[in-house]
Structure formats: structure tokens, C-alpha cells
Amino acid sequence: MTRTQVHEHCKLKRYIWELPVRWCHWINVFSIVTLTATGAFIAHPFSVAHSASDFAMGWVRFLHFAIGYLFTVSVVSRMIWLLIGNRYAGWREYFPMLTARGRAKLRDMFRYYLFMSHQVPETIGHNPLAATAYFLVFCIYIVMILTGFAMYAQHAPGGLMHRSLGFMYALFNTPTLHLLHHSLPWLLLGFVINHVYSAWLMDIKEHGAEISSIFSGYKFTLKKEDE
Amino acid sequence: MxxxxxxxxxxxxxxxxxxxxxxxxxxxxxxxxxxxxxxxxxxxxxxxxxxxxxxxxxxxxxxxxxxxxxxxxxxxxxxxxxxxxxxxxxxxxxxxxxxxxxxxxxxxxxxxxxxxxxxxxxxxxxxxxxxxxxxxxxxxxxxxxxxxxxxxxxxxxxxxxxxxxxxxxxxxxxxxxxxxxxxxxxxxxxxxxxxxxxxxxxxxxxxxxxxxxxxxxxxxxxxxxxxxxxxxxxxxxxxxxxxxxGKRIHDNCERRPHFDAGQYVEQWGDDGHRKGFCLYKMGCKGPLTFHNCPSQRYNEKTGWPVGSGHGCVGCSEPAFWDSMGPMYKRLPEVHGFGIEAMADKIGIGLAVGTAAAFAVHGAIMAINKDREPGDTTREG
The missing domain is CATH 3.40.50.700 (NADH:ubiquinone oxidoreductase-like, 20kDa subunit)
Structure with missing residues (x-):
């Protein structure tokens, strides 16, 4: 009985986010911020050069491409980790609607967000609502990477990258590639606002160290996932 | 002859x-x-x-x-x-x-x-x-x-x-x-x-x-x-x-050094335009178009659009006319929002809307006294 009493009042430290998950998260943050900044300059450059020998746009584009590669490596690594990581990193986490239990958690979280319930739901891994959004965010990442490299590969038509991305040119004409690559970051910006807000909200409401967990990997939860 | x-x-x-x-x-x-x-x-x-x-x-x-x-x-x-x-x-x-x-x-x-x-x-x-x-x-x-x-x-x-x-x-x-x-x-x-x-x-x-x-x-x-x-x-x-x-116009363009440097025509007839700066911001479709115009040129190799100070319109691309327009904008217009709106305007609207929605949400959440998971003694 003593144990149960402890459970009611003490939270347990739990290792949730493994090192690769945290690395990928922060590399993605860095990449998205720098890619957005350099991308904004590429889309709306202002005349900064004093001579034709300057290389302002050249360097900005170089950064954009180099960090684009970094971001791609990060996203691909995270996708591999979907298969080999722990249960909180696994791909099932992103489809809570596939199981009855997940749907119930999703409903509870939805009710809480719409002020229909004042009971803060306990989340141990991903917030089911957030995880659903992350799936869409992953899709945006993939479209961004594919459209980005499809445009990039046009500097060397017939090259390996250009040929591998042949399906992209069959699906979209070049102006559409540019428009997609230019528009989708706005959705990501909307997501970032939501993401930071929700992390802040749940940190306050849940008392589970939501924000510090993405630095340390540890969350504080009342019960185990299976209990 | x-x-x-x-x-x-x-x-x-x-x-x-x-x-x-x-x-x-x-x-x-x-x-x-x-x-x-x-x-x-x-x-x-x-x-x-x-x-x-x-x-x-x-x-x-x-x-x-x-x-x-x-x-x-x-x-x-x-x-x-x-x-x-x-x-x-x-x-x-x-x-x-x-x-x-x-x-x-x-x-x-x-x-x-x-x-x-x-x-x-x-x-x-x-x-x-x-x-x-x-x-x-x-x-x-x-x-x-x-x-x-x-x-x-x-x-x-x-x-x-x-x-x-x-x-x-x-x-x-x-x-x-x-x-x-x-x-x-x-x-x-x-x-x-x-x-x-x-x-x-x-x-x-x-x-x-x-x-x-x-x-x-x-x-x-x-x-x-x-x-x-x-x-x-x-x-x-x-x-x-x-x-x-086999090559993009942009990659063989005589104005390319101005693009890489960061020297752009901002307005028709401005100083940059007179100096022959890059027409990227004036909606030049050279970065989207594959053609040998910069090297082969027209009219006994005397000129071609970009050489004459007008951006490429992408006339030789499969997407020409329907999707290469507008001629003087870099990106296509986005339809379907009642009015024709550019992608960035929609994006800004979306971002501001999201921020406003969550600000209101946060304010309500701040007033709400919610019960922490499994803990009946505290209110968060």
C-alpha cells in the first residue's frame, strides 16, 4: 500500500527522448531557422553588393544548400530511428488514431484543448495531438527536401541527382516547384508557433518538465505508460 | 552570295x-x-x-x-x-x-x-x-x-x-x-x-x-x-x-555575376537597370528556363531578351503561358482565396492568425484552473 501512496504524490523520472531524437530535434531547429532566413533572402534579396566581384547571394545560397544537406541528413536519420528507436521514438507514436487507446487519448487531449475538460491528460511520450501534427510536419519536410533538391539539381541536368528526381519534374513544372518550396515554410512557421506554445502550456499544466525534457531526455510522470 | x-x-x-x-x-x-x-x-x-x-x-x-x-x-x-x-x-x-x-x-x-x-x-x-x-x-x-x-x-x-x-x-x-x-x-x-x-x-x-x-x-x-x-x-x-x-539560361547568363554578387534591378529604368544588373527581382524566368539563348542569341547573335534589359519570360518551357506568369513576378499567383493573392500574403495571414489564435488560447488557459494528471491536491 505504501508504494501506491508514493505513486500518488511523487513523479517518476523517466528517460523518454533518446540522444539521436534530441540531436535531430535541435539540428532541425537550427536548420529550419537558418534555412528560413537564407531562403527569405534568396526569395526577396536586397541589393547589398558594391561591386560585381562581391558574392553575397553566392554565399547565402551556399549556406542554404549546405544546411539543406544537413537538414536532409537529420530528417533521414530520424526516419531510420523511427524503426530502431525506443517506443516513444517509433513510427507508431505518430498514428495514435490507429488504436482504440490512442483514439481515446487523442479525444481527451482534444477536449482539454477546447476547454471542454479541466483534467490535464497525462502524456508520457508524445502528446497524441502533437504527434498527429508531427506526421504532417514530416510530410512537409519531405516535400521541402524533394522540391529543394529538384530545383538544386537543375544546375546539372542529366546528372545523378537530376535523373533520380525525374519523377518530381514529371509531377510538377518548375514554377510549381518554386511556389511549393516558397509557400510550405509558412505552414512550418504556423507549426512552430503552435509547437512552442503547446510545449510551454503543457510544461506549466502538466508539471512534467516538458520543455527541459528535449534537453535532458527525462520527463516526470505519475504512472508508467502501461499502467 | x-x-x-x-x-x-x-x-x-x-x-x-x-x-x-x-x-x-x-x-x-x-x-x-x-x-x-x-x-x-x-x-x-x-x-x-x-x-x-x-x-x-x-x-x-x-x-x-x-x-x-x-x-x-x-x-x-x-x-x-x-x-x-x-x-x-x-x-x-x-x-x-x-x-x-x-x-x-x-x-x-x-x-x-x-x-x-x-x-x-x-x-x-x-x-x-x-x-x-x-x-x-x-x-x-x-x-x-x-x-x-x-x-x-x-x-x-x-x-x-x-x-x-x-x-x-x-x-x-x-x-x-x-x-x-x-x-x-x-x-x-x-x-x-x-x-x-x-x-x-x-x-x-x-x-x-x-x-x-x-x-x-x-x-x-x-x-x-x-x-x-x-x-x-x-x-x-x-x-x-x-x-x-541542356543548360539553364540563368547558369549561362551574362548578368549572372550580378546575381551572385547581390546587385539587382529594383525598378525599371533605375540605376541598376542602366548598369545591366541582374533582372531576378523583375520576374526574370532565366532560373526556370532551359535554353541556349545567352550563347546562341538571336538576330545574327546580336541580342537576346536579358541582354536587352528585359527578363526572360520562359517561352521555351513546357509550362509557358499558364504557369510561367506573371511575367514580372518571380512566383506564380495563388488562386482560390476569393481574390488573387500572392503566396507570401497568404503565409503572413496564416502566421498572424495562428499566433492570434494561440494568444487567445493561452489567455483562457491562464485563467483556467486545471487539474494536474492524477494529482487532486494541486491545481496548475
């Missing part, structure tokens, strides 16, 4: 005197008074246009010396005859001569002397006698709607003509964006159901030379490639020869 004019008359006669076809191209040129020097100059220019090493120039000359003139028919469908104009106005006389005089042009509606039944008989004779051997050049798109009633010559619809003539040709060269991709007639709402030659006659061997108009030098080079090597040049995924469409 005595023959700057009158090619129409000669071409009109060609189908009558078949023996002239037996001359080789080199012999024919000599007979017409083109000097050996001019001939070799032409061979060098065309070798360069084909992106072949300079050592190929003598081989091109040798091959052209010996090759027999292939018959060529030129069909005009839904077009403005702009490609014909581009060819006839080719300033370099030898280039025009090669294409118009040296080739046995048996049928060309705009320039032939024959008319009516005579002309149609000439076409029939050429495509029957030289089935599988003649070259067909097509200008203009082909209307498919309502059984192809929107265009006909001599009582035959464009579609029937295309099937018959392109289907029996050794190769069909679709000149101009209309013939290559449907072009302006195929732009929304496409009232005639216009399509490209390849779409109308899927079985034909088609080389696309898009552009508005086609660069006559590229057409000459394509034909010379066919004559010299006996096969069509290497094509990209859109059926365009790689020698002419």
Missing part, C-alpha cells in the same frame, strides 16, 4: 525538277555561288551550335559535301508564322540558304509559289515517294476538340494532316512552343483543345525545338546533326535537344 531573295520561287520549282535532289549539299552550294570559305564558316558555326568540339567542323563539312539533299516539308497549324519569320529573317545568309535552299523544301505554305491543288499534290508526292525518308517541320499546335474542326488545309483537318505527314516522316521537328507543347493556343481555357505534335501523333519521332520563336540557328544545327550523323540529337525528358536546351 548572289541570292538573298527569290528562294520561294526556287522552292516552288523544286518538286518539279527532281534531279536537283541528286546533287550533294556541297555541290549545290557551289553551284549557287556560295564560296568554299562561307561554307566552312557555316560548318564551324553549326559545329559550335551543336556543342561539338571544333575538330568536328571538318567532319561536318565533309559529310555535308557528300550528303544527298533530303526532302523537307513544312506544315503550319495553329500558329502565327513567327517561326517561319524567324527563319526567313535569319541574318546569316548561309544559314537560311542551308535550310531553305539546300534542303529540298517541297512544301511550305508561306513561301512556296505553288497554290491550291498543285501545292497539295506536291505534298502528297513528297510524302509518298520519300516515305520514311523526308523530314517534317511543324509549326503551330493541333486542335483536337470536336474532331479537329478548328483548322484545316485543303479540306483536311490539321489532325489528319499531322497523322499522315508526321507519321510517315523520318523525323518531325516541332519548331516553336506551340508545336512543341501546345503553347499559347493551348493556354487556359484552350478553346480548340490544342495539343503538341507529340500528343497528337504519339507514334512519330519528334524533336521539340520550343521557343517563341524558335532560334533558327538551333533548327539549322538540328537538321545538320541529322544529315551528318544520320540520327536525331540526344534529347532531354521533354524531347528537346540537349545541345540547345
Amino acid at each position: 548572289s541570292k538573298q531573295n527569290g528562294s520561294a520561287t526556287r522552292n516552288g520549282k523544286k518538286h518539279v525538277s527532281d534531279e536537283s535532289r541528286e546533287y550533294s549539299v556541297g555541290e549545290d552550294l557551289r553551284q549557287r555561288g556560295v564560296s568554299r570559305r562561307d561554307f566552312l564558316k557555316f560548318c564551324s558555326a553549326v559545329t559550335a551550335a551543336l556543342s561539338l568540339p571544333v575538330s568536328f567542323a571538318p567532319k561536318v563539312a565533309e559529310a555535308l559535301d557528300e550528303i544527298k539533299r533530303p526532302p523537307l516539308v513544312w506544315l503550319e497549324f495553329q500558329d502565327c508564322a513567327g517561326n517561319t519569320e524567324a527563319l526567313l529573317r535569319a541574318a546569316n545568309p548561309t544559314a537560311a540558304e542551308i535550310v531553305l535552299d539546300i534542303l529540298s523544301v517541297d512544301y511550305h505554305e508561306t513561301i512556296m509559289a505553288a497554290a491550291g491543288h498543285q501545292a497539295e499534290a506536291a505534298l502528297d508526292k513528297s510524302i509518298t515517294d520519300y516515305k520514311g525518308k523526308y523530314i517534317c517541320v511543324v509549326e503551330g499546335s493541333i486542335p483536337m476538340k470536336d474532331g479537329g474542326v478548328y483548322g484545316c488545309v485543303g479540306g483536311k483537318s490539321f489532325l489528319d494532316l499531322a497523322r499522315k505527314v508526321c507519321g510517315g516522316a523520318a523525323a518531325t521537328i516541332a519548331v516553336g512552343t506551340c508545336a512543341a507543347y501546345g503553347g499559347i493556343p493551348a493556354a487556359v481555357p484552350n478553346p480548340t483543345g490544342a495539343v503538341s505534335v507529340k500528343e497528337a501523333v504519339p507514334g512519330a519521332t519528334v524533336i521539340n525545338l520550343p521557343g517563341c520563336p524558335v532560334n533558327a540557328d538551333n533548327l539549322t544545327a538540328t537538321i545538320v546533326h541529322y544529315l551528318v550523323f544520320g540520327k536525331i540529337p540526344a534529347l532531354d525528358a521533354f524531347g528537346r535537344p540537349l545541345f540547345a536546351y
Whole structure:
């Protein structure tokens, strides 16, 4: 009985986010911020050069491409980790609607967000609502990477990258590639606002160290996932 | 070089005197008074246009010396005859001569002397006698709607003509964006159901030379490639020869250093515009367009759009007109929001909306006294 009493009042430290998950998260943050900044300059450059020998746009584009590669490596690594990581990193986490239990958690979280319930739901891994959004965010990442490299590969038509991305040119004409690559970051910006807000909200409401967990990997939860 | 004019008359006669076809191209040129020097100059220019090493120039000359003139028919469908104009106005006389005089042009509606039944008989004779051997050049798109009633010559619809003539040709060269991709007639709402030659006659061997108009030098080079090597040049995924469409305009542009430096025209006629800065911000489609305009240029290689201070409009891309616009904006407009709105305006609206929604949400959450998970003693 003593144990149960402890459970009611003490939270347990739990290792949730493994090192690769945290690395990928922060590399993605860095990449998205720098890619957005350099991308904004590429889309709306202002005349900064004093001579034709300057290389302002050249360097900005170089950064954009180099960090684009970094971001791609990060996203691909995270996708591999979907298969080999722990249960909180696994791909099932992103489809809570596939199981009855997940749907119930999703409903509870939805009710809480719409002020229909004042009971803060306990989340141990991903917030089911957030995880659903992350799936869409992953899709945006993939479209961004594919459209980005499809445009990039046009500097060397017939090259390996250009040929591998042949399906992209069959699906979209070049102006559409540019428009997609230019528009989708706005959705990501909307997501970032939501993401930071929700992390802040749940940190306050849940008392589970939501924000510090993405630095340390540890969350504080009342019960185990299976209990 | 005595023959700057009158090619129409000669071409009109060609189908009558078949023996002239037996001359080789080199012999024919000599007979017409083109000097050996001019001939070799032409061979060098065309070798360069084909992106072949300079050592190929003598081989091109040798091959052209010996090759027999292939018959060529030129069909005009839904077009403005702009490609014909581009060819006839080719300033370099030898280039025009090669294409118009040296080739046995048996049928060309705009320039032939024959008319009516005579002309149609000439076409029939050429495509029957030289089935599988003649070259067909097509200008203009082909209307498919309502059984192809929107265009006909001599009582035959464009579609029937295309099937018959392109289907029996050794190769069909679709000149101009209309013939290559449907072009302006195929732009929304496409009232005639216009399509490209390849779409109308899927079985034909088609080389696309898009552009508005086609660069006559590229057409000459394509034909010379066919004559010299006996096969069509290497094509990209859109059926365009790689020698002419293998690189982006942006990557070969004379204004590219200004792009990399960060020097842009901000407004028409501003200081940067006068200094020849990059036209990227003025909606130049050079970064989206594959063509050899910067190196091949137009009008005796004197100029081309970007060189003249106007951005590329992407006229040689499959997406031209419907999706390359607006001409003076970098990105297409986004439709479907009631008004035409640019992607960034929608994006800003979305971001502000999201931020506002969550600010309100946060304010309500701050007032709410919620129960922490499993803990009835505290309120968060």
C-alpha cells in the first residue's frame, strides 16, 4: 500500500527522448531557422553588393544548400530511428488514431484543448495531438527536401541527382516547384508557433518538465505508460 | 552570295525538277555561288551550335559535301508564322540558304509559289515517294476538340494532316512552343483543345525545338546533326535537344555575376537597370528556363531578351503561358482565396492568425484552473 501512496504524490523520472531524437530535434531547429532566413533572402534579396566581384547571394545560397544537406541528413536519420528507436521514438507514436487507446487519448487531449475538460491528460511520450501534427510536419519536410533538391539539381541536368528526381519534374513544372518550396515554410512557421506554445502550456499544466525534457531526455510522470 | 531573295520561287520549282535532289549539299552550294570559305564558316558555326568540339567542323563539312539533299516539308497549324519569320529573317545568309535552299523544301505554305491543288499534290508526292525518308517541320499546335474542326488545309483537318505527314516522316521537328507543347493556343481555357505534335501523333519521332520563336540557328544545327550523323540529337525528358536546351539560361547568363554578387534591378529604368544588373527581382524566368539563348542569341547573335534589359519570360518551357506568369513576378499567383493573392500574403495571414489564435488560447488557459494528471491536491 505504501508504494501506491508514493505513486500518488511523487513523479517518476523517466528517460523518454533518446540522444539521436534530441540531436535531430535541435539540428532541425537550427536548420529550419537558418534555412528560413537564407531562403527569405534568396526569395526577396536586397541589393547589398558594391561591386560585381562581391558574392553575397553566392554565399547565402551556399549556406542554404549546405544546411539543406544537413537538414536532409537529420530528417533521414530520424526516419531510420523511427524503426530502431525506443517506443516513444517509433513510427507508431505518430498514428495514435490507429488504436482504440490512442483514439481515446487523442479525444481527451482534444477536449482539454477546447476547454471542454479541466483534467490535464497525462502524456508520457508524445502528446497524441502533437504527434498527429508531427506526421504532417514530416510530410512537409519531405516535400521541402524533394522540391529543394529538384530545383538544386537543375544546375546539372542529366546528372545523378537530376535523373533520380525525374519523377518530381514529371509531377510538377518548375514554377510549381518554386511556389511549393516558397509557400510550405509558412505552414512550418504556423507549426512552430503552435509547437512552442503547446510545449510551454503543457510544461506549466502538466508539471512534467516538458520543455527541459528535449534537453535532458527525462520527463516526470505519475504512472508508467502501461499502467 | 548572289541570292538573298527569290528562294520561294526556287522552292516552288523544286518538286518539279527532281534531279536537283541528286546533287550533294556541297555541290549545290557551289553551284549557287556560295564560296568554299562561307561554307566552312557555316560548318564551324553549326559545329559550335551543336556543342561539338571544333575538330568536328571538318567532319561536318565533309559529310555535308557528300550528303544527298533530303526532302523537307513544312506544315503550319495553329500558329502565327513567327517561326517561319524567324527563319526567313535569319541574318546569316548561309544559314537560311542551308535550310531553305539546300534542303529540298517541297512544301511550305508561306513561301512556296505553288497554290491550291498543285501545292497539295506536291505534298502528297513528297510524302509518298520519300516515305520514311523526308523530314517534317511543324509549326503551330493541333486542335483536337470536336474532331479537329478548328483548322484545316485543303479540306483536311490539321489532325489528319499531322497523322499522315508526321507519321510517315523520318523525323518531325516541332519548331516553336506551340508545336512543341501546345503553347499559347493551348493556354487556359484552350478553346480548340490544342495539343503538341507529340500528343497528337504519339507514334512519330519528334524533336521539340520550343521557343517563341524558335532560334533558327538551333533548327539549322538540328537538321545538320541529322544529315551528318544520320540520327536525331540526344534529347532531354521533354524531347528537346540537349545541345540547345541542356543548360539553364540563368547558369549561362551574362548578368549572372550580378546575381551572385547581390546587385539587382529594383525598378525599371533605375540605376541598376542602366548598369545591366541582374533582372531576378523583375520576374526574370532565366532560373526556370532551359535554353541556349545567352550563347546562341538571336538576330545574327546580336541580342537576346536579358541582354536587352528585359527578363526572360520562359517561352521555351513546357509550362509557358499558364504557369510561367506573371511575367514580372518571380512566383506564380495563388488562386482560390476569393481574390488573387500572392503566396507570401497568404503565409503572413496564416502566421498572424495562428499566433492570434494561440494568444487567445493561452489567455483562457491562464485563467483556467486545471487539474494536474492524477494529482487532486494541486491545481496548475
